[in-house]
Amino acid sequence: MDPVVAGLVIVAVGLLLCFLGVGSVHLAVITSGFGLGWMLGDLFGASQSTALLIGVLGGLVAWIAVAFVFKLAAFFIGIVTGAVIGAKLYGTVSGDSGNWVLAAIIVVAVAAACGFLADRYRRRALLWLTTIGGAGIVLGGLGRVSPDSLGFLRDPAPGWEQVVSFLAWVALALAGWVVQRRLFARRLGIERDEEPSKR
Template identity: 50%
Template structure:
């Protein structure tokens, strides 16, 4: 059950994140709470609690400071990517300090990119953040796929990272096609009219 919930939220964020900022905020907050708690092998109840608190807190803060929503969503999705990077860089037990530094650095950089480049940056960030959630969810659904959740050094890390990149690219392509008008991208169909 736990893997399926985060998997579904990841799919929404990865493939439909730029479609609705409200959905992106809720999904990114949910994912951030989940992935941070998951870094430290929290119980299912704690994971769900952190995820729900993350979703609600993200939405409330974004609503209060909507002017800075792109910055905030960029920071949230960047923190999700940072949590995945911290997990990939530290097979086995994770170091709180190193994880915090990586998450914060990627979150701040992503926030500034999202603020400067708006929809284009959010397209990338929601795809990357959603892909990390999909892999975390898949890794919790079966023992065979557990390496996607906690890859050991070697082929598991390489495979997990390559799948993360492939899913991120797929999410980027799907969102780019679905929301071309929102991104102000001329599609092949639009150029034929």
């Protein structure tokens, strides 16, 4: 598969999660599952096609699992999205170390913490988790689309590349947070400021 096409698919999935994740439980589950599968495959050196296939299978497995445990959907979405965040965090801070033990510890710890946050704070936590996870997927995809100029977003070298990659991740996540708060204010239970009544 063409790396640019694969990268664009990954960017599209990340944008859906980052900017529309709270809008649909199904969308959040499928895109989070895809992102987790793809990021783990990518972190450990899978080919483009294999990483995409792992992503598709991850999305399908996540969606089926939530169908069976729908009462725990927020917790499950939190765990899957948290694993995406953990994988991106590991990729950002570790560079290309390939340390499976450290990766597993970071991914599991962040996934568990995010699962509990999502279960406790529901929509508000999912708003943050979907934007942070989606932004991480987008940056990984952009690194695939243009590896020469944007490759550091996917696999930053220690130093300025890590800083810029992290700041881009934060900026994109904040943009997704603002958009989702506006689009899904009612679903999130955010009361809009009422216009002052005209006298």
